[in-house]
Amino acid sequence: MNNKLLWFAGVLLTISFLFPEGVKFPNTPAPAPAPAPAPVPVIETDPELLKILSAADTADKKRISGVYRALAEVLTRDDGKLVTTTERWRTLHANTLTLAIDTPGKYPGLDVAIERVFLTTVGTDDVLPNSGATQMKLIKACEIIAASAEK
């Protein structure tokens, strides 16, 4: 019995020396390559917002970030069904800020800088249907503002 075990162990050892990379059988798939590292997402920020918010309270920055992350989520979930135009988006945006921000004007120039992010990202102040490209641009503007507040 012991001899048989020794023989078996010796065969395994020999194989391991002869085929240090392992034995390849005809139908064995090649091992999957190691996954490439996930690309680090480029988080776009706005330099003017960064400047205005550089000395802001952490709580205020979190509030601003939270508001705009939530607005981006609402736009994504709605998918143009209730917020059908940029005019309706303006109403939603304005009402949200009225409810969420206790001290408007605490950071001078913040409102103008946010307006500029929307105008630049959407590309026009025309009232547009909120579908396809326009919806993506509104979401992107919200994300830029949120990311700027998170820096």
Next chain:
Amino acid sequence: MSDEQVFENVYDVVNAYESGFIGAYSDTEAADRLKEDIAASGGQPNSAMACKEFGLSGSGVGKLSLPVMEILKLYPDCLPGGAQGRGDCVSWSARNSALGTMCCEITSGKPDPESGRLEGAPDVSDAGRLAGVLSTEAIYNWRRHGGDGWSCAAAARVMLKESGLWLRQNYPEIGVDFTRYSSRNAGIYGRNTPPDSWLAIGKDHLVQTITEVDGFEDLRDLLHNGYCVSSCGGESWSSSRDENGFSERTRKGWAHALAYLGVDDRPETIAKYSDPLVLVQNSWGEWNGGGTKILGTNLDIPVGSFWSRWSDMKNRYMVAVSGVNGWPPKKLPDYGALGRI
């Protein structure tokens, strides 16, 4: 045509049409003149040629196409926009088809092919919205006879050349308030055409192109691309819809105009009804009842509308409004942040 007749309520209008009142009639001369005018304005009067020329052929095959939802997206509850109060169904059908095309052009977000500019949804008061956004009376006053009833071809020609889209609002310059529908305002002019002051306003927002529709394939592809249709014919339908909003054709017959605002060419619909369906918008207010949910969806069809089998309506005369001279987009005062953060 019929003598002038005013309807007090939905029972009046249904009884009149089912007793032989002629609200819509065929006019081959008007149809020929319309074709000439379309060609003269650079349009394509033939739907098969138009679909081929603009790459629309086959685009709606097997699909549920709902331009009506674009109307309701911009102007909730605007359909049916009340009920006709006289024999002016042709102007209602023309208005509904123009409204559908206008809304589809706006929500597409694409610049107008004629002007190259983006168009926006014009503001209208709540009263004007609930009365159908656009005036029917401004079209009907151009019928050029003293009685009631008209042809779809003649009405289409008027929208193309003389009196296009009029918002439902007050027009002090002509002394008429079109905010709410009025059968009286629909008959200010008849045998005599409206004066130049009307023409000046009517030409501001003319329909740009019209196409005579020939056959289901063209109808399906035009509706799929947001070009809504006005139709005239002698068919009639039941006032009871099934659970999916479908109505059977009846034997009574109406000399009537109806707008087409959707088409359902899905295989499951054809399997159930043995035919593709067309969404018909009537102008009699709340004249029918029953299911409103579109088969397999949670979407509702508007009040007064119903689905019909194509084979029940295939002999009707049809014109598609394939472009309107709309309104420039409104401007946002701001994006909502100013003074709020």
